[in-house]
Amino acid sequence: MLVVRHIDGLLAGQEQRFGSDVERIVFGRDPDLCQVVFPPDCNLVGRRHFALLRELSGDYAIDPFGDHYVALDGVAVESGQQLPRKATLRLGSDNGPGLTTEAEAEVAAQGGLQLTERQQQVDPLRAQLRRSWRGGLVAILVVGILGSAAGFWSWRDRQRQNALQVELADEIQLMQARERHEAGERIAGSxxxxxxxxxxxxxxxxxxxxxxxxxxxxxxxxxxxxxxxxxxxxxxxxxxxxxxxxxxxxxxxxxxxxxxxxxxxxxxxxxxxxxxxxxxxxxxxxxxxxxxxxxxxxxxxxxxxxxxxxxxxxxxxxxxxxxxxxxxxxxxxxxxxxxxxxxxxxxxxxxxxxxxxxxxxxxxxxxxxxxxxxxxxxxxxxxxxxxxxxxxxxxxxxxxxxxxxxxxxxxxxxxxxxxxxxxxxxxxxxxxxxxxxxxxxxxxxxxxxxxxxxxxAAFKRGVDVVIPALLDETKPSAKARAVIAWEERDQGVTAADRQMRAIDGVTTQVRSRSYRVPIKAGSHHLFVLYADGGSQVSALTVLIDDKPVRRGLGAGDQWAAVRLTAPPIDKTVTLIVDMPDKDARFLVRDYVWDNSAS
CATH class of the missing domain: 2.40.10.120 (Thrombin, subunit H)
Incomplete structure (x- = not known):
């Protein structure tokens, strides 16, 4: 039997008794959800402030809800902390509404066994961490005064970070457990x-x-x-x-x-x-x-x-x-x-x-x-x-x-x-x-x-992000400005375009198309191959006089690029587009920088 007595405020002197069949006692201002109800204008107390959870041992664990403050005999409680047989609790602040709890001895329903005597307590892990933190702080401060303080501050930061991580993990678990419990109460067992x-x-x-x-x-x-x-x-x-x-x-x-x-x-x-x-x-x-x-x-x-x-x-x-x-x-x-x-x-x-x-x-x-x-x-x-x-x-x-x-x-x-x-x-x-x-x-x-x-409309398509980034990375000078000199849009490859090609030292079957593109003597170019529909590309190769001079690999991406400075005479280059062996659509462009790049 747990006896709850109010010791001040409008409820002073009131008493409630809870038998061993009550597994959860909720304290707060919400009369629909709480067993111990405070006046509605007692704003230091939350609508659901905390609960006492009856354990198999017959003891009660304290479960504060959220950041609601509960003091046990003048000290802030830890979630899961056991309630002593006799205790004084304050809610909201050290001067907030108070009550006492007392577990009265009762004979068990079966076997006539008396209530077990109070056992030696072990501090909750979080309380140990906080206590060791305070103790470590004092000890290290003495050492820091006598020697270098740098080691202390580093150690302090690590201790604080570790303690916060443990506390955060505990709070997340408690929050999730509380949320699941509340949801379970609101959904009928049937x-x-x-x-x-x-x-x-x-x-x-x-x-x-x-x-x-x-x-x-x-x-x-x-x-x-x-x-x-x-x-x-x-x-x-x-x-x-x-x-x-x-x-x-x-x-x-x-x-x-x-x-x-x-x-x-x-x-x-x-x-x-x-x-x-x-x-x-x-x-x-x-x-x-x-x-x-x-x-x-x-x-x-x-x-x-x-x-x-x-x-x-x-x-x-x-x-x-x-x-x-x-x-x-x-x-x-x-x-x-x-x-x-x-x-x-x-x-x-x-x-x-x-x-x-x-x-x-x-x-x-x-x-x-x-x-x-x-x-x-x-x-x-x-x-x-x-x-x-x-x-x-x-x-x-x-x-x-x-x-x-x-x-x-x-x-x-x-x-x-x-x-x-x-x-x-x-x-x-x-x-x-x-x-x-x-x-x-x-x-x-x-x-x-x-x-x-x-x-x-709030986003950009890949072609409007990737190509500008490639141009920015490869421009020949800070003032260079690129323009499209040639392009083929909405191109495609089918099974009829299959060829065997050696790419990056490996001979593989690809689907290939070729294009002839004129370039001016000494001009600076960026040739870009970009696949539609998120498809990957295999390679983009530039040939001059039928000899490969540059190759850009797709490397698992949906684009490939080749930077080229034209020879000192006008030429027509060949671009070879290689795609993986499946139907795909793509565009291929020749960007040339204007005279400010020269």
């Missing part, structure tokens, strides 16, 4: 249970019957599952004897054959628009290439038989989606098993994982602020990794607001992906799926295209 019963594993089965988990899907109709387009598109690359199947959760060996798939048309159209010539953020330092989350990443899977109707999940209404905003509670269930123990046994029995979190932001597909109609990319704090793609994300009403589709990861050696500690991941808003199911996806996509053009 909705969470239904969610875990409704998620299917999407599995690739090879010709030998071996299975590999690809992602997660869920019933949106009796013979229709919803998932991400990047999961469904695996259907298009199946070889003889291979198939895609869906398996429900649990150990039942029921298999649903996936007989057809349909992806949102925007899933291919949007990257085609972006990659026609990649965008760069010219207003940012270094002009980085625009990085976006794949948009319109939704699809449906057609099954060979009907799923139980009680497993079908409902897509949130337009009103619910419009009300979605930062802080909204979310939950998802799925199979996030990339580099997670248990992934190898999923073909035998599927165990979906359920996580809770919150919306952190909403943007358009360019990751820019937008009006509600275009805010189809949900940023959220739900943890994720490979296998969770396509998982349904529900709101507090139990309806699907999004499909988990991507996350922030750190790439490690050998291609390993480690989820980012920032825990900002992404989902496709579920109205994209409704458009696909109800046959409106193509018409909605047509109305989106003008929006893409308008939004992308």
């Amino acid at each position: 909705d969470r249970q239904r969610l875990t019963r409704s998620v299917f594993a999407v599995v690739h089965r090879d010709a030998a019957g071996r299975e590999t988990l690809l992602g997660t899907a869920w019933p949106v109709a009796n013979r229709l599952l919803a998932t991400n387009a990047h999961v469904a598109e695996q259907m298009f690359s199946l070889k003889d004897g291979e198939s895609l199947v869906a398996r429900p959760p649990g150990s039942a060996q029921t298999v649903y054959a996936i007989v057809d798939v349909a992806t949102h048309p925007g899933y291919q159209a949007f990257p085609d628009f972006l990659n026609r010539d990649p965008f760069y953020v010219a207003s940012a330092r270094g002009q980085p290439r625009l990085s976006v989350i794949p948009g319109y990443d939704v699809a449906v899977l057609h099954l060979d038989k009907t799923v139980p109707p009680d497993l079908v999940l409902q897509i949130a209404s337009d009103t619910e989606l419009a009300a979605l905003g930062p802080g909204a509670a979310l939950a998802f269930a799925g199979y996030p098993y990339e580099r997670v123990r248990g992934s190898d046994v999923q073909p035998i029995g599927r165990t979906p994982q359920l996580q809770t979190g919150a919306v952190t932001a909403q943007t358009d597909n360019f990751l820019l602020p937008a009006d509600p109609a275009q805010r189809r990319l949900i940023h959220h704090s739900l943890p994720s990794t490979g296998g969770a793609s396509g998982s349904p994300i529900i709101n507090a009403a139990g309806n699907v607001v999004g499909l988990l589709s991507a996350g922030n990861v750190t790439m490690m050696a050998a291609g390993a992906r480690i989820p980012s500690a920032v825990q900002i991941n992404y989902a496709q808003r579920s109205d994209l799926l409704r458009d696909l199911i109800e046959g409106r996806a193509a018409s909605r996509l047509a109305s989106d295209r003008p929006y893409w053009e308008q939004r992308s």
